[in-house]
Amino acid sequence: MKVKALSRSSNDYVRERSQDIHKVQRNLDPTAHPFQQGREYVRALNAVKLDRMFSKPFVGAMGGHIDGVYCMAKHPNQLNTVISGSGDGEIRLWKLSEQETVWRTSGHNGIVQGVCAGSNSGHFLSCSTDKTVKIWDTTSSSEPIQTYLADHALMGLTHHRKDPVFATAGRTVNVWDENRSEPIHSFEWGADSYQSVKFNQVETNIFASCGTDRTIVLYDMRTSQPLSKLVMALRTNAIAWNPIEAYTFATANEDHNAYIFDMRKMDSAQNVLKDHVSAVMDIDYSPTGQEVVTGSYDRTLRLFDVRRGHSRDAYHTKRMQRIFSVQFTMDSKYVLSGSDDGNIRIWKARASEKLGITDWRERQNLEYAESLKERFKHMDEIRRIGRHRPLPNDVRRADKLKKEMLGAQRRKDENRRKHSRKAAQEKPVAERKKAIIGVAK
Structure with missing residues (x-):
């Protein structure tokens, strides 16, 4: 008699070690799972709720400055180093991992308006309203190794990426060589003074x-005159260049918005970044060039995707005052803000991101949750929970008032076009062109 027995390998269902996960057999046929979409919606809803519940962006505050922090710069080659300048003339070098000062000096007799890293790894520069630019060596004494004297108060400072050349902004825009005591170029185009470069x-x-x-x-340093000039409706407070796209830059404006421009076509902005309710004081790109951080006079810090018009996150604390300087760290993981309460605060770039090492199973689960949130982001409940941000009451009231005023102005313009023959022939001005007065070359 011939008997046919069922046989199977134990490797298909038995764990190799007691710590391993139990093997589960799954049928991937969609007809066997009629409620799959409903289950995934519930998972997406739970994921977005957990994302908001674990949203704890504040990492720490670095105190030590007596006056407000009005300028800040990250080191392009040292991930752990940040330079800051204060209103009382003090300059500090910070170690982010320890959240402490590693070097400090009273460098100027006025407000430190600009700091930047130098051409050597241990050197950095600072400028002030006392008409001086000083080069410091943090590996030696607290005395400057070189001092340059200008004929006007200096409001901005920036250094060339590779060459020993730096530029200052004041009554004119000057380009200096570190080996010379006088500017090698001087640019001027009608402005009373320049405040950032x-x-x-x-x-x-x-x-x-x-x-x-x-x-x-x-x-352009290779020419003796400026290339082009863009006139805005209100004053621009700060500029940041995209570290990936050479022709793209972002500006922080007094009209509560930030603008992204293409230097090849400046008669229209590439994007308008809204949500602040007061003047935007500083702006910086992430090293990836995909995100922008802004600091405002309304005491909030906001993070933007460069392709979207509204912020994806807003950070604030009860003790943080008006923000005058912001920086992304070189690994895109953290954001720094300097305010006039004298503190530098460290924030996570992703508010709910876990600090430290994540297991591969945990990372896989987080990626699955992100894909679910992206898939169901159009659903009302998920969109409402994902967009909710707790804000201070004064910021919330100002935001509500601003939306009412903008809505009233929009309705007024629409009614004028409907009921006026002359206005009906005029096309509505695009949002990306409203703040631009003109371009001169």
């Missing part, structure tokens, strides 16, 4: 400045 870190001969006459001016 930034070198392009990709196309290193290009740099930009913003003036008190609401202008943004582009320069």
Whole structure:
């Protein structure tokens, strides 16, 4: 008699070790899972709730400055180093991992308006309203190794990526060689004074400045005159160049918005970043070039995706005052903010991200949750929970009032076009062109 027995390998269902996960047999046929979409929606809802519940972005505060922190710079080659300048003339070098000062000096008699890393790894520069630029060596004494004297108060400072060349902003925009005591170039185009200047870190001969006459001016060191000038409706406070795209830069404006421009076509902004309810004081790109951080006079710090018009996150604390300087760290994991309460605060770039090492199973689960949130982001409940951000009451009230005013202005313009023959022939001005007065070359 022939008997056919069922046989199977124990390797298909038995664990090798007692710590391993039990093997589960799954049928991937969609007809066997009619409620799969409903289960995934519930998982997406739980994921977005957990994301908001674990949203704890604040890492720590570095105190020590007596006056407000009005300028800050990260070191391009040292991940752990940040330089800050204060209103009382003090300059500090910080070690982020320890959240402590490793070097300090009273460098200037006025407000430190700009700091930047130098051409050597241990050198950095600072400028002040006392008309001086000083080069410091943090590996030696607290005395400057070189001092440059300008004929006007200096409001901005930036250094060339590779060459021993730096630029200052004041009554004019000057380009200096570290080996000379006088500027090698001086640029001026109608403004009373310039308050910020930034070198392009990709196309290193290009740099930009913003003036008190609401202008943004582009320069090339290889020429003796400015390239072009953009006139805005309100003043620009700061400029940041995209570290990946050489032709893209972002500006922080007094009209509560940040703008992203293409230097090849400046008659229209690439994007308008909204949500602040007061003047945007500083702006910085992430090293990936995909995100922007802004600090505002409304005491909030906001993170933007460069392709979206509204912020994905807003950070604030009860003790943080008006923010004058912001920086992304070189690993894109953290954001720094300097305010006039004298503290530098460290924030996570992703508010709910876990600090430290994640297991592969945990990482896989987080990636699955992110894909579910992206898949169901159009659902009302998930969109409502994902967009909710707790804000201070004064910021919330100002935001509500601002939306009412903008809505009233929008309705007024629409009614004028409907009921006026002359206005009906006029096309509505695009949002990306409203703040631009003109471009001169």
